[in-house]
Amino acid sequence: MATNFVQDGRMLDYTNSTSAVITSGQVIVVGAVLGVAMDDIAVGESGVIGIDGVFTVPKVSAAVIGQGEALTWVVASSSFDSNAATAATGDITGPTAFAAEVAGNGVTSLAVKFTGVPGTVKA
16 A cells, blocks of 8 residues: 555545534535535534445425536535525535435435535625
């Protein structure tokens, strides 16, 4: 193995600098990349987040989403919306995640493929 190998790029170490415990399965924003906490992460502690893989995560209930559709991460509701949604300040769009399945109106969760690729944070 290369002497400069750090870790598998599908998972990253992450330090919880928020004022609340991060729970396993919670979507985490790291700059313009989205990930999912693999375990609970206490305030000030480090844990692992998955930035590449398929996870079932919250979805805006009224959104109608097609498989393969790029998504919008809505910061205010901590859920994914259709790419047709108008992004608000802080929302993340672009290649960081896409729908791994179809999800219609009234559905509150969605299988999402996280790519590890930075998206665009709405200014």
